[in-house]
Amino acid sequence: MRIGISRKIFALLGIFLIGIGLGAGSMIVKEKFFPKDSAKEAIQKEQEKIGPLVEMEELFVNLDGGGFIRVEITLEGVNAKSKEKIQAKEVFLRDKVITVLGSKGFQDVQTDNREKLKKELLTELNKICNNEIKDVLFKNFVYQF
Numbered sequence: 001m002r003i004g005i006s007r008k009i010f011a012l013l014g015i016f017l018i019g020i021g022l023g024a025g026s027m028i029v030k031e032k033f034f035p036k037d038s039a040k041e042a043i044q045k046e047q048e049k050i051g052p053l054v055e056m057e058e059l060f061v062n063l064d065g066g067g068f069i070r071v072e073i074t075l076e077g078v079n080a081k082s083k084e085k086i087q088a089k090e091v092f093l094r095d096k097v098i099t100v101l102g103s104k105g106f107q108d109v110q111t112d113n114r115e116k117l118k119k120e121l122l123t124e125l126n127k128i129c130n131n132e133i134k135d136v137l138f139k140n141f142v143y144q145f
Contacts, residue, residue, distance in 0.1 A: 051076045051134050052083035056094060058140065061101040069101055069109050072140035075125070075133050082132035092128050100124055109143045 054075045061069050075093070077083050086093070100121055101109070109117060121136045 051078050052080060053077075053137075054083055054086045054090070055139070056090065056097070059094065059097060059101070061098050063101070063106055063109065063143070063145075064103055065105045067106045067143060067145035069104075069143040070140065071097075071101070071138060071142075073097060073121075074137040074139050076135040076137060078132055078134045082129075082134075085132045086129055089128055093125055096124050096128055097121060106143070106145050114138070114141070 054077065056073045056075065058070065058072045061071070063069055075086055077086055100117075104117070107113070118136045118138070122133060125136065126133050
């Protein structure tokens with residue numbers, strides 16, 4: 001009888017250890033191939049984090065071919081240190097905005113092309129600021145022919 005009981009205990013102990021091993025293994029596989037939503041959320045929050053904002057003075061620019069545009073632009077920096085760098089080059093940035101907008105015709109500044117214009121401004125302004133600008137935001141945007 002003693003042998004029968006020890007076999008049962010040994011079998012139960014073996015099943016218990018196999019169960020623990022399978023449970024731990026499945027947790028490792030789950031974490032490796034299916035990460036928690038919190039990790040995804042942390043990455044998304046980091047991407048959505050708003051950088052420092054630098055407001056530029058209002059600009060009136062004559063459009064190529066006639067008309068004018070009046071804009072107020074806010075620049076979003078990539079991190080806390082970028083605000084100082086952007087502010088240090090503000091005169092050069094204003095000049096570049098005037099140059100880019102002044103080269104545009106009436107059709108180029110209409111509502112349909114605004115996103116394209118923002119992307120072009122972002123590219124040109126980042127050339128001056130060494131990619132310290134995350135986004136160009138129009139606070140005010142009025143054009144007239």
